[in-house]
Structures are given as C-alpha cells and as structure tokens.
Amino acid sequence: MAGMGKRMRPHTLTVPKPLIPIAGKPIVQRLVEDIAKVCGTKVDEVAFIIGNFGKEVEKKLMEIAASVGAKGSIYYQEEALGTAHAILCAKEALKGNLVVAFADTLFKADFKLDTSSEGIIWVQKVEDPKPFGVVTLNEKEEITKFVEKPETFVSDLAIIGIYYFKDGEYLSKELQYLIDNNIKDKGEYQLTNALDNMKNKGTKFKPGKVTEWLDCGNKDSTVQTNERYLDYIxxxxxxxxxxxxxxxxxxxxxxxxxxxxxxxxxxxxxxxxxxxxxxxxxxxxxxxxxxxxxxxxxxxxxxxxxxxxxxxxxxxxxxxxxxxxxxx
The missing domain is CATH 2.160.10.10 (Hexapeptide repeat proteins)
Known part of the structure; x- marks a missing residue:
C-alpha cells in the first residue's frame, strides 16, 4: 500500500487510499479481515508495505493487525520500482505460508484457503484484460503463463492482486533475483516475472476464483464497492x-x-x-x-x-x- 493513490485525488492528499472507509471501515481493514477469514487458521503477522504516511497512520495499521489477533509490522518502499520490489521491502516477513495482497482491491469469496497448494493466484474474468496482469491455464487448471498488461489478447483471466505462497523464503529469493539481475518489465520489477520463473522451475500455481472482485482504484469504483459491501452486511x-x-x-x-x-x-x-x-x-x-x-x-x-x-x-x-x- 505504498502508492500515492493519484487516481483517488483529492481524497488521497491527506490520507493514503487504503484508509478510505468502505461501509465504515478502512479499505485495508476490510481486506485484512476478509483474508483472515479465508485462511481458516490463525494469522501470525500482518506486514504493511507503505510510504511515509506518518505515525498516526502506522498506529492505525497496528490496530488493524491486532484486530485479527496478529502482530503488525511496518516496511517502507521509498521509491516506486514495481510490485516485486515493493514485496521485497518486507523481506523479513516473507516466511512460511504467505498471502500477498495489494490494498486497492476487495473481494468476496466462499472458500477456505488450501494451504497444501504450492501457490494460488486469485483471478477473475474481465471484459478488457489490457490494464491487468493475466494468466493462461492448461487442461489441469494449472497456470501456464503470466503476462503483464497484454497489448494483444492472451487471456481474460485477470490477476486481482491476491496471492498465496506455501514457501515465503522461496518467493523472496526469486524477487531478489530480479533485483540483482536488473530484470524489469515496462520499466519496473514485476511480481509476474518472479512467478513465471518459479513456474518454470516446477512450482504448480492454481487459480483461485472469487465470488466478486471489488475495485477501489478511483472515486466511481470506490462508491460502487461501498454499495456492494453495504449490501453484503x-x-x-x-x-x-x-x-x-x-x-x-x-x-x-x-x-x-x-x-x-x-x-x-x-x-x-x-x-x-x-x-x-x-x-x-x-x-x-x-x-x-x-x-x-x-x-x-x-x-x-x-x-x-x-x-x-x-x-x-x-x-x-x-x-x-x-x-x-x-x-x-
């Protein structure tokens, strides 16, 4: 959640986008609570990757982690160098069973996380896949390819920004490999490149499918998400x-x-x-x-x-x- 939230200005001039409320709770709190529900087991730690948001925001984030019975920790991304770089900023927290989530999206799902899987990438069908990372599947419903913001049609299964990894240390090594070898896509270090490398080394990634994907990227989509959430509760x-x-x-x-x-x-x-x-x-x-x-x-x-x-x-x-x- 280190981004500046430019598409949500003026609301993000004084608070980071993930602290904007949806049905009375900050977006990031809704996300943390929903992930904790699908994990089906105790969450030990919630690590927040942020910019320089100030002590009051950091205090609120610690309270959000505590609300699900977890330790909270803060890590900083001081320069916007891509999703892979952002996650690696929390290298100390990349251990064991791990869920990675980007804090401008919410979801509704009716399942419990299968922690025996090597990796799960949550996806949703979209009409226009160009703005998203997408995946392709084989006949076994395994992910065969990751493509970041495809200019020509590859798939309509968009990655919604929530991922499960059975081995956090392995993910950390693959992210570090991108940084060490200056491997970029569209000028940034992309998580999808690390996922592709892991797949090529034999990691089996499965698609996780949600009931509904709720975007909080701009004013209109956030108002719509507020409507949907109010209807849920x-x-x-x-x-x-x-x-x-x-x-x-x-x-x-x-x-x-x-x-x-x-x-x-x-x-x-x-x-x-x-x-x-x-x-x-x-x-x-x-x-x-x-x-x-x-x-x-x-x-x-x-x-x-x-x-x-x-x-x-x-x-x-x-x-x-x-x-x-x-x-x-």
Missing part, C-alpha cells in the same frame, strides 16, 4: 446508537457512524456516513461521506466527501477532498 447493525436521526428517512442499507446527526433528510440507499458528520435538509444516496463533514440543502448521488468537508448546494456528482468548503 445489510443484516448487521449499521446505524450507531449515538447517531441522532431527526425527522428523517433512512433507506437501508446505510452505515451511520458515532455521533452523526441526520435531520430533515432522506438518506440512502447505499450511503456511508462517518463519525460526527452532520447532514441537514438533504437527499443523499449512493455516496461516501467521511468524518466530521457538513452537508446542507444538498441532493447528491454517486459522491464522495472527505473528512471535515462542507457542502451546501444543489444536485451534483461530487468528488470533494478533505477540509474543502463548497457553497453553491
């Missing part, structure tokens, strides 16, 4: 007891955080409201409004408002960053 208690709802209609599913105030408003469906946010005289649907924001006289949909943002105006499709004030 709609049977849970999503409105905090301390929230104050006055003369308003909540159309579920909606998440409303602690001490939020909703008055003279129609909220929902598919809205997440952060702690301490105030919404008055408005209609809000399919949106993410973060903490301590203020919304007045608004009719908004498919929108994101950052922490401590203020919006007062008319119907809009918005992407408003932290601490902005907009009055129309």
């Amino acid at each position: 709609k049977d849970q208690q999503l409105v905090a007891k301390s929230a104050r709802i006055t003369n308003s209609v909540i159309i579920p599913p909606c998440y409303v955080g602690e001490n939020a105030e909703i008055s003279n408003t129609i909220l929902g469906p598919f809205v997440s409201v952060g702690n301490g946010t105030k919404i008055t005289d408005s209609v809000v649907k399919k949106s993410i409004i973060q903490e301590k924001a203020v919304v007045k006289n608004a009719n908004i949909s498919n929108s994101m408002l950052g922490n401590s943002a203020t919006f007062e105006g008319k119907p809009s499709d918005l992407s408003v960053g932290d601490f902005n004030t907009i009055v129309l």
Whole structure:
C-alpha cells in the first residue's frame, strides 16, 4: 500500500487510499479481515508495505493487525520500482505460508484457503484484460503463463492482486533475483516475472476464483464497492446508537457512524456516513461521506466527501477532498 493513490485525488492528499472507509471501515481493514477469514487458521503477522504516511497512520495499521489477533509490522518502499520490489521491502516477513495482497482491491469469496497448494493466484474474468496482469491455464487448471498488461489478447483471466505462497523464503529469493539481475518489465520489477520463473522451475500455481472482485482504484469504483459491501452486511447493525436521526428517512442499507446527526433528510440507499458528520435538509444516496463533514440543502448521488468537508448546494456528482468548503 505504498502508492500515492493519484487516481483517488483529492481524497488521497491527506490520507493514503487504503484508509478510505468502505461501509465504515478502512479499505485495508476490510481486506485484512476478509483474508483472515479465508485462511481458516490463525494469522501470525500482518506486514504493511507503505510510504511515509506518518505515525498516526502506522498506529492505525497496528490496530488493524491486532484486530485479527496478529502482530503488525511496518516496511517502507521509498521509491516506486514495481510490485516485486515493493514485496521485497518486507523481506523479513516473507516466511512460511504467505498471502500477498495489494490494498486497492476487495473481494468476496466462499472458500477456505488450501494451504497444501504450492501457490494460488486469485483471478477473475474481465471484459478488457489490457490494464491487468493475466494468466493462461492448461487442461489441469494449472497456470501456464503470466503476462503483464497484454497489448494483444492472451487471456481474460485477470490477476486481482491476491496471492498465496506455501514457501515465503522461496518467493523472496526469486524477487531478489530480479533485483540483482536488473530484470524489469515496462520499466519496473514485476511480481509476474518472479512467478513465471518459479513456474518454470516446477512450482504448480492454481487459480483461485472469487465470488466478486471489488475495485477501489478511483472515486466511481470506490462508491460502487461501498454499495456492494453495504449490501453484503445489510443484516448487521449499521446505524450507531449515538447517531441522532431527526425527522428523517433512512433507506437501508446505510452505515451511520458515532455521533452523526441526520435531520430533515432522506438518506440512502447505499450511503456511508462517518463519525460526527452532520447532514441537514438533504437527499443523499449512493455516496461516501467521511468524518466530521457538513452537508446542507444538498441532493447528491454517486459522491464522495472527505473528512471535515462542507457542502451546501444543489444536485451534483461530487468528488470533494478533505477540509474543502463548497457553497453553491
């Protein structure tokens, strides 16, 4: 999660993208919890590979690791040199049974991880495979080829960014080999190159298939992922007891955080409201409004408002960053 999240600006100017909330929890916390569920066994350590995000972010990440009963550790990627380089920054943590995940994607799956496999690469069929790494399969459902962002059609099975390795030390050696020999693809050290080398040496990689792949790469996809997640957890208690709802209609599913105030408003469906946010005289649907924001006289949909943002105006499709004030 060391990237700058440029496609999510202005929301990533003040917080890293994986800490943006989905249905009331940061993206990375949702990801860690979902991986822990499919592992089916105790997670010993969660290693976060980050940029210089500051001590408050690092403290939050340690809390996320502790929430699944694991030790948390922090590693830094100071220069964007590719996925293989990023993973190798956490070399000390590359041991034993290992799951590697990129923190701008969420997934839903109904299975337990088969730890007897040498390697599992989670994939999903996509209409346009060009922006992704893809795999090809043989008749035994084993992965035969890895291709990073193919310019011509090779396969429509896109790698979603979650991987299992039975031998973390072996992965570490293959990543180090790329660095030592300056083996790059499209100017960066790519994990897919290491996977291809491991396959050629006899490692059997299987495809792992998920029920749904949820992207958090930009504003629209993140709002859509928030909608899907709210639908998954709609049977849970999503409105905090301390929230104050006055003369308003909540159309579920909606998440409303602690001490939020909703008055003279129609909220929902598919809205997440952060702690301490105030919404008055408005209609809000399919949106993410973060903490301590203020919304007045608004009719908004498919929108994101950052922490401590203020919006007062008319119907809009918005992407408003932290601490902005907009009055129309």
